Amino acid sequence: MIILNINGKEQSLDVADDMPILWALRDFAHLTGTKFGCGMAQCGACTVHLDGQAIRSCITPISAAAGKRITTIEEMQNDKVGQVVQAAWQEIDVVQCGYCQSGQIMSATALLTTNQKPTDADIDAAMSGNICRCGTYPRIRAAIHNAASKLA
Amino acid sequence: MNAPLKNTPLNISRRTFIKAGALVVGGLVIAFSIPHAKRFLMPGSAADVAPDAAKDAAKLPTPNAFLRIGTDNTITVMLAHSEMGQSIWTTLPMLIAEELDADWSKIKVEHASAAPEYGHTAYGIQITGGSSTTWSEFDRYRQAGALTRALLISAAAEKLGVPTDSLKTENGFVISGDNKISYGDLAEAAAKLETPKSVTLKDPKDWKIIGNATKRLDGPEKINGTAIFGQDIQFEGLMTAMVARSPVFGGKLKTFDASATKKIKGVQKVVQVPTGVAVIADNYWAAKTGREALKVDWDLGENASLDSNALFAEYKKLAATTGLIAAKAGDNKTTMAKSERFVEAEYALPYLAHSPMEPLNCAVKIEKDACEIWTGTQMQGTDQAAAAKILGLKPEQVKIHTLFLGGGFGRRANPAADFVSEAVQVAKAAGVPVKTVWSREDDVKGGYYRPMFVHKAKIALDANGMPTAWEHVAVGQSIMLGTPFEAFQIKEGIDATSVEGTADSPYLKSIPNHQVSLHTVKSTVPVLWWRSVGHSHTAFVMESLIDELAHLAKKDPLEYRRALLKDHPRHLAALNLAAEKANWGKPLAKGLFRGIAVHESFGSFVAQIAEVSVDKREVKVHRIISAIDCGLAVNPDSLKAQMESSVSFGLGAALQSEITFKDGMVVQSNFNDYQVMRMGNMPKVEVYIVQSTEKMGGVGEPGLPPVAPAVTNAIFAATGKRIRTLPIGNQLA
Numbered sequence: 001m002i003i004l005n006i007n008g009k010e011q012s013l014d015v016a017d018d019m020p021i022l023w024a025l026r027d028f029a030h031l032t033g034t035k036f037g038c039g040m041a042q043c044g045a046c047t048v049h050l051d052g053q054a055i056r057s058c059i060t061p062i063s064a065a066a067g068k069r070i071t072t073i074e075e076m077q078n079d080k081v082g083q084v085v086q087a088a089w090q091e092i093d094v095v096q097c098g099y100c101q102s103g104q105i106m107s108a109t110a111l112l113t114t115n116q117k118p119t120d121a122d123i124d125a126a127m128s129g130n131i132c133r134c135g136t137y138p139r140i141r142a143a144i145h146n147a148a149s150k151l152a
Numbered sequence: 153m154n155a156p157l158k159n160t161p162l163n164i165s166r167r168t169f170i171k172a173g174a175l176v177v178g179g180l181v182i183a184f185s186i187p188h189a190k191r192f193l194m195p196g197s198a199a200d201v202a203p204d205a206a207k208d209a210a211k212l213p214t215p216n217a218f219l220r221i222g223t224d225n226t227i228t229v230m231l232a233h234s235e236m237g238q239s240i241w242t243t244l245p246m247l248i249a250e251e252l253d254a255d256w257s258k259i260k261v262e263h264a265s266a267a268p269e270y271g272h273t274a275y276g277i278q279i280t281g282g283s284s285t286t287w288s289e290f291d292r293y294r295q296a297g298a299l300t301r302a303l304l305i306s307a308a309a310e311k312l313g314v315p316t317d318s319l320k321t322e323n324g325f326v327i328s329g330d331n332k333i334s335y336g337d338l339a340e341a342a343a344k345l346e347t348p349k350s351v352t353l354k355d356p357k358d359w360k361i362i363g364n365a366t367k368r369l370d371g372p373e374k375i376n377g378t379a380i381f382g383q384d385i386q387f388e389g390l391m392t393a394m395v396a397r398s399p400v401f402g403g404k405l406k407t408f409d410a411s412a413t414k415k416i417k418g419v420q421k422v423v424q425v426p427t428g429v430a431v432i433a434d435n436y437w438a439a440k441t442g443r444e445a446l447k448v449d450w451d452l453g454e455n456a457s458l459d460s461n462a463l464f465a466e467y468k469k470l471a472a473t474t475g476l477i478a479a480k481a482g483d484n485k486t487t488m489a490k491s492e493r494f495v496e497a498e499y500a501l502p503y504l505a506h507s508p509m510e511p512l513n514c515a516v517k518i519e520k521d522a523c524e525i526w527t528g529t530q531m532q533g534t535d536q537a538a539a540a541k542i543l544g545l546k547p548e549q550v551k552i553h554t555l556f557l558g559g560g561f562g563r564r565a566n567p568a569a570d571f572v573s574e575a576v577q578v579a580k581a582a583g584v585p586v587k588t589v590w591s592r593e594d595d596v597k598g599g600y601y602r603p604m605f606v607h608k609a610k611i612a613l614d615a616n617g618m619p620t621a622w623e624h625v626a627v628g629q630s631i632m633l634g635t636p637f638e639a640f641q642i643k644e645g646i647d648a649t650s651v652e653g654t655a656d657s658p659y660l661k662s663i664p665n666h667q668v669s670l671h672t673v674k675s676t677v678p679v680l681w682w683r684s685v686g687h688s689h690t691a692f693v694m695e696s697l698i699d700e701l702a703h704l705a706k707k708d709p710l711e712y713r714r715a716l717l718k719d720h721p722r723h724l725a726a727l728n729l730a731a732e733k734a735n736w737g738k739p740l741a742k743g744l745f746r747g748i749a750v751h752e753s754f755g756s757f758v759a760q761i762a763e764v765s766v767d768k769r770e771v772k773v774h775r776i777i778s779a780i781d782c783g784l785a786v787n788p789d790s791l792k793a794q795m796e797s798s799v800s801f802g803l804g805a806a807l808q809s810e811i812t813f814k815d816g817m818v819v820q821s822n823f824n825d826y827q828v829m830r831m832g833n834m835p836k837v838e839v840y841i842v843q844s845t846e847k848m849g850g851v852g853e854p855g856l857p858p859v860a861p862a863v864t865n866a867i868f869a870a871t872g873k874r875i876r877t878l879p880i881g882n883q884l885a
């Protein structure tokens with residue numbers, strides 16, 4: 001049994017210590033917005049925030065979350081930066097299949113939380129760990145700039 | 153296939169059955185049955201039992217509807233096709249809403265169930281593929297909208313006691329002078345009326361929705377994490393399974409030892425299935441660790457020493473000989489004997505995995521005389537038939553819930569129904585509802601690849617540098633062989649998908665002597681259509697060869713193409729628009745070089761110009777300027793998105809993707825070594841649309857084929873090195 005803070009709520013889950021956060025979220029907390037894409041920190045689909053930092057939940061064991069706050073895509077509508085990012089995503093009509101987009105939004109939100117005016121190079125650095133097989137990259141870039149202009 | 157773009161009074165032919173009916177919960181439902189083109193019908197598929205022209209429309213089950221209007225004014229559009237990113241979730245409702253004068257904010261969308269009535273209007277079975285959804289549904293979905301509008305008008309006329317022609321419709325209302333009645337308020341009365349014998353579709357000049365950039369209806373749920381993909385299905389009692397499969401294609405299970413697996417917490421069962429050994433557990437992590445603990449002994453079979461280098465050598469040997477003739481004109485031999493200048497070149501392309509972002513998965517629940525399947529599939533028709541066959545059920549006893557697809561690119565349209573069949577086998581063997589999931593490694597190693605290909609060409613040039621004879625040999629596996637599509641796609645030994653883009657090339661039409669031949673290699677490596685199918689290799693080869701010719705002839709590559717394509721106005725229109733937007737012929741910033749390519753596929757014509765720099769032997773693609781003629785652009789913004797997407801998919805593959813074999817096994821395993829496009833190497837993509845009233849083509853794939861040659865032609869311009877093997881990888885190092 002492990003006690004976790006997920007999206008501001010304390011929850012106790014009966015999972016082994018070494019289970020990645022991803023599977024605890026999806027299969028035990030039933031928060032399926034966080035996606036599985038590779039299982040080895042290669043694609044970013046599983047990105048969540050741990051105390052506000054973007055992490056790959058597929059390789060981070062649940063034990064690492066003890067005493068910390070896990071924030072997922074489901075909570076972004078209540079996050080000040082997350083809201084702006086989601087609105088920008090909607091305005092630019094970024095998504096295609098949508099499967100990578102939870103992770104993209106989590107990475108973009110983490111970027112904009114610490115860097116309110118990212119350059120293209122900053123975006124490349126922060127977002128290159130998030131694969132989009134549909135190739136929405138140009139729109140993701142545009143949406144991040146759009147969100148940055150609204151946060152300014 | 154195409155609707156004439158006029159306000160044609162549409163006679164509902166006697167072959168088309170329409171049924172308007174009442175909804176149990178109140179409201180109107182419009183069901184259709186259009187006998188399908190029989191081209192791709194398969195034995196045993198549900199389409200076989202499609203209601204034929206003699207059956208009464210009244211017998212149509214109303215759930216097989218295209219459109220429902222609720223008394224609460226919601227308009228639910230049922231999609232006969234699957235949403236996998238291409239935005240059909242928005243484009244098909246646009247067609248209905250246009251003719252219906254619907255209130256766009258009241259539109260809801262659902263994937264239709266699997267049923268013969270949802271068969272592809274050209275292919276017969278229920279399938280999403282071939283970049284065909286919009287053109288193939290352009291009539292059917294507009295008809296559904298127009299018919300519904302006619303019924304609502306009749307209902308309003310009756311209610312108000314006025315003639316129908318005194319009424320108009322707007323934004324979800326029937327309007328009579330100052331009176332307006334909402335569609336929801338008319339739905340029940342409309343459901344009781346006879347369906348009209350004919351309706352008139354709108355004149356294109358009156359379109360308010362078609363042709364306008366329209367935001368995706370599935371945007372919000374894909375932004376807030378609530379969209380449900382196959383992977384996200386959960387219900388009480390549903391277990392997760394992972395299957396250990398042979399590490400070599402064609403290998404067979406000898407024995408297995410599950411004792412360590414069974415000790416893992418959460419593992420419930422281990423069962424043997426035709427494809428291997430399935431570990432069934434309470435959750436993914438238990439299934440994964442359980443599978444890792446399995447000890448399996450395989451008989452690796454005849455492919456145990458499969459090796460890509462040896463394969464390429466074998467293909468190249470074959471390419472030196474003539475294969476089965478796919479196209480032939482004039483007399484190559486005599487012309488070549490008289491010629492002095494030639495281009496002779498060999499091109500090679502690897503196997504490629506689709507690797508959609510969402511790994512494959514399929515949930516199955518089997519009950520007495522029934523089966524329910526939840527998955528993201530592009531091919532409900534074959535999946536349903538395959539599941540029924542395994543379970544000894546009738547196709548209609550298998551219910552398929554299509555969920556959002558986390559990408560398809562062809563992988564989720566498999567005539568062999570591989571991942572669905574396997575999931576059904578697992579659920580059957582386990583005796584409980586099971587979701588079978590693939591890891592990324594399973595996806596990369598598990599096959600159904602774009603076939604590897606070798607092309608060899610010898611082309612003779614005349615004194616003006618123009619080609620006079622073209623000898624072309626292609627070597628590769630057939631996608632269609634052994635599938636139910638074989639009878640339609642393979643003619644005299646030639647799989648049309650192996651030679652599309654070569655045998656029918658517009659360049660060859662302008663060259664009096666030419667021959668294209670094909671060697672079809674047999675292999676147990678499973679192959680499948682990969683976004684743009686045969687064009688994914690043929691465009692690279694043809695557009696590179698044309699560039700080689702232009703260079704040898706010392707001509708501008710654009711002018712050279714224009715000369716050869718002078719009788720192909722749609723190619724020219726795309727070329728000219730791209731050239732204009734790219735300022736072709738004007739100098740570029742220092743260090744940047746251009747390459748150009750143009751290719752027709754899926755009824756659309758795309759020209760692309762790549763701007764590339766090569767610095768310290770490192771290729772950087774800065775910008776891709778694309779121009780497309782696809783006929784009518786129903787939703788120009790989703791068209792642009794598809795072009796961007798195709799560039800990303802094609803360029804990622806051209807730069808770095810390959811599946812290779814060593815000691816019988818696939819070398820690559822995950823995105824660390826099966827490299828795909830990422831943010832950092834994605835170029836700017838500009839998309840321009842040729843204003844066109846020509847026949848409609850597709851947009852999901854045609855943006856892909858020209859990108860690789862546009863880039864390698866630019867690399868040639870930059871370095872003088874001709875890239876003839878993909879991926880580009882570190883060939884410049």
Ligand code: FES
Pocket residue numbers: 035036037038039040041042043044045046047056057058059
């Ligand atoms: S699933 Fe975690 S990075 Fe890919």
Ligand code: FES
Pocket residue numbers: 095096097098099100101131132133134135136237509558559
């Ligand atoms: S939107 Fe499909 S993978 Fe990104």
